[in-house]
Amino acid sequence: VLVFLGFAFRDAWADARPRLRDADIGDLAIATVLLTAYYCLFVVGWQWILRALDIRVSYAVALQAEMASMLAKYVPGGVWTPAARVVWLRKTGVTAATPLVVSSILLEAGLSAISGVVVFVVGLAIIGGADAPLLPLAAFTLIVTPLLHPRVFGWLAVRVFRPFGGIELPPLRYRVLFGLLVFYAFSWLVGGAAFLYLVRAVGGSAGVDAIAFLGGTAAVGAIVAVLSVIAPSGLGVREASMYALVLAVASSGVALGAVVLNRIAITVVEAALLLLGAALWRRRRAELESAATSP
Numbered sequence: 071v072l073v074f075l076g077f078a079f080r081d082a083w084a085d086a087r088p089r090l091r092d093a094d095i096g097d098l099a100i101a102t103v104l105l106t107a108y109y110c111l112f113v114v115g116w117q118w119i120l121r122a123l124d125i126r127v128s129y130a131v132a133l134q135a136e137m138a139s140m141l142a143k144y145v146p147g148g149v150w151t152p153a154a155r156v157v158w159l160r161k162t163g164v165t166a167a168t169p170l171v172v173s174s175i176l177l178e179a180g181l182s183a184i185s186g187v188v189v190f191v192v193g194l195a196i197i198g199g200a201d202a203p204l205l206p207l208a209a210f211t212l213i214v215t216p217l218l219h220p221r222v223f224g225w226l227a228v229r230v231f232r233p234f235g236g237i238e239l240p241p242l243r244y245r246v247l248f249g250l251l252v253f254y255a256f257s258w259l260v261g262g263a264a265f266l267y268l269v270r271a272v273g274g275s276a277g278v279d280a281i282a283f284l285g286g287t288a289a290v291g292a293i294v295a296v297l298s299v300i301a302p303s304g305l306g307v308r309e310a311s312m313y314a315l316v317l318a319v320a321s322s323g324v325a326l327g328a329v330v331l332n333r334i335a336i337t338v339v340e341a342a343l344l345l346l347g348a349a350l351w352r353r354r355r356a357e358l359e360s361a362a363t364s365p
Contacts, residue, residue, distance in 0.1 A: 186289020193283030
């Protein structure tokens, strides 16, 4: 994947390399803070889904499990992403049934993807004139949206997980699903703001009107990463799709520099948040053990 990418972007890389070397530290710092906020919001969304499924976990535990699954995407094979969350929840004492946890992950992926497509379409309308794969996105949305209907999703979950001991999903309320769609749309806008500062860090001049488009671009990249099972974490494939879209608001060198910085930034932030979550959980566990042993 990297060899083919290097060949395809050989001309753009000549322009991107000095931009990466001279990236603006201030813009990069702002992008990192916004990217951290985006991931923290994403954890809140998963907690919301878990509560809807009658699973209660602390924020620190949810943060660890979410970031562990994000990093597990770099291992080839899509099974490691949900497996990491299930294992991490059990490691921290959460004994929820595996089918319920996997269902929460599927709901998170579907709802965030649909909201991301909506943000992308809105952003596309704002900037105008960009060449975008609207037909594949429309087909993806038309397939995924009905599957997230509470009755359809519940019916499928019962049959899919029957060989693994069965599952009985709590009824999912429409207002919860709609609230999650709005919430995830907002989180993509935060991610778009982070991406905007990455673009500016390498010399781009995109304005705030590009935030929705860039947030939607990040969402499209995430969808491509999930669908490309062969490439770990969509490495290369995700960057290629994002690069093609960012060209609507930046030059080739800026676009390539921004997507390379984005990959580095998301990996660093995911690892840092995993360590932070582990530290918070260990501190909380130590406090509980101290309280239990004190007279």
